[in-house]
Amino acid sequence: MATATRVPLAPLLMPPTSTLGQCHNHSLVHSLTRKSLLETSSLLSVSQFPQKLRIANKGFKRISVVSAMTDSNRSIVLVTGAGGRTGQIVYRKLKERTDQYVARGLVRTEESKEKIGAADDVIVGDIRNAESVVPAIQGIDALIILTSAVPKMKPGFDPSKGGRPEFYFEDGAFPEQVDWIGQKNQIDAAKVAGVKQVVLVGSMGGTDPSNPLNSIGNGNILIWKRKAEQYLADSGIPYTIIRAGGLQDKDGGVRELLVGKDDELLQTETRTIARADVAEVCIQALQFEEAKFKAFDLSSKPEGTGTPTKDFKAMFSKITTRF
Numbered sequence: 372m373a374t375a376t377r378v379p380l381a382p383l384l385m386p387p388t389s390t391l392g393q394c395h396n397h398s399l400v401h402s403l404t405r406k407s408l409l410e411t412s413s414l415l416s417v418s419q420f421p422q423k424l425r426i427a428n429k430g431f432k433r434i435s436v437v438s439a440m441t442d443s444n445r446s447i448v449l450v451t452g453a454g455g456r457t458g459q460i461v462y463r464k465l466k467e468r469t470d471q472y473v474a475r476g477l478v479r480t481e482e483s484k485e486k487i488g489a490a491d492d493v494i495v496g497d498i499r500n501a502e503s504v505v506p507a508i509q510g511i512d513a514l515i516i517l518t519s520a521v522p523k524m525k526p527g528f529d530p531s532k533g534g535r536p537e538f539y540f541e542d543g544a545f546p547e548q549v550d551w552i553g554q555k556n557q558i559d560a561a562k563v564a565g566v567k568q569v570v571l572v573g574s575m576g577g578t579d580p581s582n583p584l585n586s587i588g589n590g591n592i593l594i595w596k597r598k599a600e601q602y603l604a605d606s607g608i609p610y611t612i613i614r615a616g617g618l619q620d621k622d623g624g625v626r627e628l629l630v631g632k633d634d635e636l637l638q639t640e641t642r643t644i645a646r647a648d649v650a651e652v653c654i655q656a657l658q659f660e661e662a663k664f665k666a667f668d669l670s671s672k673p674e675g676t677g678t679p680t681k682d683f684k685a686m687f688s689k690i691t692t693r694f
């Protein structure tokens with residue numbers, strides 16, 4: 372039986388000559404070692420720790436105390452869509468920076484949780500259900516939203532026969548439900564929980580309602596994404612809205628990043644960006660006041676041209692747009 376295929380939005384945001392890199396499937400095999408207990412203990416109250424773990428680990432009480440001291444200097448950060456292609460890079464980077472962050476992930480399915488290592492700090496929930504996101508958001512300092520509706524390709528497309536593939540969204544998983552209601556649920560829960568900053572990844576192209584991305588599967592995806600961005604900007608929560616160009620699965624940290632506004636970058640040849648760079652910008656946005664109350668387009672120069680971006684404070688300082 373033919374199966375539907377998940378497709379990236381990238382080709383529609385890319386120059387015609389661009390090719391998609393291969394997706395790096397990050398395997399975050401994670402065992403519950405003493406170190407990981409330290410990393411996760413601030414996320415879970417004592418009662419949330421599995422009983423057998425508490426019994427098995429005689430040093431638990433001492434670990435909790437050490438953790439409480441350590442965590443006063445660390446931000447608890449939730450990334451939603453943590454099983455997605457950019458989300459899993461953010462989750463991994465947060466886990467690597469143990470001196471700064473306590474990572475938490477929200478994924479839609481148990482399969483996604485397995486894919487990123489099945490650690491206790493990964494919570495399964497559906498953002499379309501407001502109640503479902505509350506436990507993950509409780510107690511966090513910052514939220515990075517990387518959830519998105521994903522169009523699927525209708526089965527039967529044969530590139531050798533020419534023509535264009537057709538796309539659809541599954542029932543209940545249209546952009547209206549995921550990119551609008553789902554993001555709104557997260558923003559509402561963040562506000563109630565007193566979250567100090569929300570970083571939302573959106574897409575370039577939202578200034579033009581007739582952008583071809585909107586006709587994919589009759590989803591109006593950019594329109595619903597934009598509505599969620601506006602809702603966040605109006606929420607009163609300090610925010611950073613990153614409107615990415617065409618996403619590529621390439622190494623990060625090796626290109627000069629470009630920030631822009633009002634889709635102006637879409638008129639240039641530099642309208643793509645590596646997922647790894649978007650992930651880094653999401654985390655860097657947590658570190659600088661200059662990133663707060665800002666919305667901007669993000670792409671990069673091709674590798675080998677320009678100077679790889681290292682000074683994120685300077686990059687955020689250049690941005691003047693609040694929406």
Ligand SMILES: NC(=O)c1ccc[n+]([C@@H]2O[C@H](COP(=O)([O-])OP(=O)(O)OC[C@H]3O[C@@H](n4cnc5c(N)ncnc54)[C@H](OP(=O)(O)O)[C@@H]3O)[C@@H](O)[C@H]2O)c1
Binds near residue numbers: 456572575618619
């Ligand atoms: N592709 C592009 O070229 C492009 C360009 C510009 C901007 N963007 C935007 O950049 C962001 C990151 O893109 P990406 O390609 O890295 O993302 P992605 O791989 O498509 O990940 C999206 C994630 O959202 C999750 N999700 C969907 N519905 C959910 C629900 N109801 N509850 C909880 N989670 C749900 C998915 O979970 P499952 O895996 O379990 O389905 C998936 O992990 C997205 O907002 C995307 O629209 C993409």
